[in-house]
Amino acid sequence: MQLQYPELLWGLLLLILPILVHLLRLRRYRKTPFTNVKVLQRIFSESNRSSQLKKWLLLLARLGLISALVISFCKPFITSDNTDNKKDIVVYLDNSFSMQARWKNSNLLEHSAQEILQNFPEDFRFSFLTQSESFTQVRTKELQQKLLNLEFSPATLTAEEIQLRSSALFSSPDSTERELWVFSDFTGWKPQAWEEWNGARVKALPIEAETRQNISIDSAFLERSGTETLDLIVLLTSDADMERSAVSLYNREVLIAKTGVEQGAGGDLEAQFTIPADTELAGTLQVSDSDLFYDNTLYVSLSKPGKIRVLSIGAAPADYLSRIFTSDTFTFLQSSLRELDYSILEQQHLIILNELETLPTSLSSPVLDFVEQGGSLIVIPSENTQISSYNQFLNGFGSGLEQRSDSDNLITSINFEHPVFQDVFEKQIQNFEYPKARIHYGLQGAFQQIIGFQDGSPFLAGRDGIYLFAAPLSGVNSNFRKSPLIVPTLYSIGRGSLPRADLYFQIGQKAVVDLEISLQEDEILKLQTPGYDFIPLQQSFSRKTRLYFGPEPAVSGNYEIDYRGDTLQYVSFNYPRLESIQASTPSVVPSTFETYSDASSLIAEYQNTTRVTLLWKWFVILAVLFLMAEMILQKTMR
Structure with a gap:
């Protein structure tokens, strides 16, 4: 037998009281002379023996009463043989979107929550884990409102994430027996990820949807069907x-x-x-x-x-550029270096240094500021480029020019994986009429090759909005201007200098949106949809403002980008479709899990293995019996 409050045993000191009463309660007898002394002496002896027995029985009854009451307040109990190690329970309730599937008159999530509330004792203590929340050592009654109002989460936890988060909720002593109870439909679970895990004994309560038929809108995209x-x-x-x-x-x-x-x-x-x-x-x-x-x-x-502003700086012919950067999408300007108005540089989205022989500091410095502010740049060298002047400028971007080669070189390779050519070609072209360059420069640095020469060297390379050609594009030096490849290349670079916002973004993934607005020092942009709003991470440049998204937003919908109370534009966010993709696949419970049909059988097994028999009620009954015994002794014995 064990005691929950052994410190109350000090109450047994109260046993001294009935003992003292018994010792001090001595009756005095007065002698009275009678004629028949023999008879009186016999009666006196019998009466005295009966009184002594009553006193001892009363003492025992009172000692028993006090002892039983003290022990009952100590809360005595006995445990089964299987409770040497305390069980540490973590309950994982899957509230992913796949739990929206119908089950009778509710859904899988509501049914699982009701299983917990109806079968777990109110004072049952465990740790609780969902897709987005966790609670350490709580009782069932404390989670009642949370379970009744639990919402679906767009998050999808991998096996490794569930294992890591549940391990963090277990108590630290190694002697504790750990158990993870899983309530899930097991959609998309990978059994092989659980074969090697020994962090806890896993018990599963799988629940099957009535039907797995599902209609899902997977994605959407735009195609131009005409000019309008x-x-x-x-x-x-x-x-x-x-x-x-x-x-x-x-x-x-x-x-x-x-x-x-x-x-x-x-x-x-x-x-x-x-x-x-x-x-x-x-x-x-x-x-x-x-x-x-x-x-x-x-x-x-x-x-x-909005129209994208493009500025070409140089004396080289730019009529082919004006035919590419057409007025319906672009605002194209051309200027010689001598006539350049430097004040318009910061207003552009794309600047083309078109076959300048040298890059003076008066130009390179503001262009460098332009690039640092998020602008895009194309550098086309000239036939008589001063390499030292170019490299002084290009070294700031980790690139540069090498010595000029005057041998013909065919342009034969295209990096279809580069963002410049994303969604440009329906298929990878392997055989086309190769343009060539009569003279070209070697390119230094870590710029990624976009278009390459036959010998493997880059003809066009770029990184982070900066693009560098290895050869001039004037007619006498290259026929690339007459190649069909020049149009999608330069057009894509131009469109990328102020990309149109995507149709939508996926919640939880990083995304960037550029807006044609320049904010003042204390101004911010806010995104809002009915019932939800937030302020995204934002960076202001001289010509545009860039918004960054990641953990927020957490709710799907069409969001207004609010500026001074006006809506600049809308941007859309949607939940990932992973749950929909997995919804039609059969759910598989890992073979290492112990499965149960319902929560009642699971909690019954737990209670049987951790049964605690309370004895305090029996000691209260024993105290009542001692009290009744004392009353009977007082009434019946003299």
Whole structure:
């Protein structure tokens, strides 16, 4: 037997009181003479023996009463043989989006939460873990409101993350027996990641959705269908019949289009909307589905594109540049070095140093400031370039020019993986009419090759918005200007100097948005959507402001970029579609897990192995019995 409060045993000192009372309570007898002394002597002796027995029995009853009461207050108990080591429990409740799947009249998450509330004792102590939150050593009754109001989380934890976070919640003593109880549908779980883990004994309560049929809007992208229109292509996946399904497009709250789902050339399900090219859109794409409803919506946004300002500095002919940087997308200016207005440099998005023989400090210094402020730069050397002058400028970017070579060199390789050519070519071109350069310079530094010569040296290299050609582009030195490759190359560089914001971004991934606005010192931009707003990390340049996204936002939707109470444009964020991709795959519980059909069987096993029998009630009953014995002795014995 063990005592919960052994310090109360000091109460046994109260046993001294009945003993003292017994010793001090001596009765005095007065002698009275009688004629028949023999008879009186016999009666006296019998009466005295009966009184002594009563006193001893009363003493024992009182000692027993006090002892039983003191021990009952010490909370005595006995434990089973399996409770030598205390169990340390961590309960992991999966609240990912896949738990939205239907189960009877609720969903998987609500059912799992009710299992915990209905079967766990109110004073049951454990640590609690979800996708986004954790609680150390709490009782069931303390988590009641949290479980009733638990929301779905876009986060998807890997096996390593679950193991690491649960290990942090376990108590530190090694003698403690650790158990991880998992409530999940086990969608996307990788059993092999749990085979080597010995951090805890894992007990699983898998729950199966009634149906795994799901319709999901996977992604959307734009295609130009004409000079005045854009095609918005929406890709979907479905385990159900999509013949009667339709995708709706809303601009804010107004339904502007609705179309059916068709099978594309590649076998994918897709829907197509044609919209004006200059549309300003805070769009919501929706499809009806009763299972995983989070992936039935995709938020997209379009802003009216501003014109990109391009400045060419140099005496070399620039008519081919004006034909590439057309007025519908760009504002193109050309100036010689002698006539250059330096005040307009900071207003540009892209500057082209077009075959200058030398780069004077008066030019290189403001251009360097321009690049540091986020501007883009193209450097095209001339036939008679002063290499030392160029290298003094280019060394600040970790690059430079080497000696000139006068031998012909074919331009034969294209780095299709470079961001300049992203989404430019439908397929990688292996055979085309190779342009060539009559003279060219070697390029130094760690710039990434974009276009290369036949001998493996770079013809065009770039990094972080700075692009360096190895040869002049004038007609007598190279026929690259007549190659079809020059148009997508320079056009893509120009568009990239102020890229149009993506249709949407994925929550949790890093993203950057450039805005055509310059902020004052104390000004900030704020993003807001109904019920949620935040201030993103932002960097202000002389010509633009750059917004950085990562941990925030945490909620999907179309966000207004607010500046002084006005909306500059919209930007959209969506939850990852990983749960949708995994929803149709069979769930697999790792073989190392012990599985249970419901929480009642799990908690029953736990209570059987950690059973504690409380004895204080029995000692209270024993005290009552001693009290009754004393009363009976007082009434019946003389």
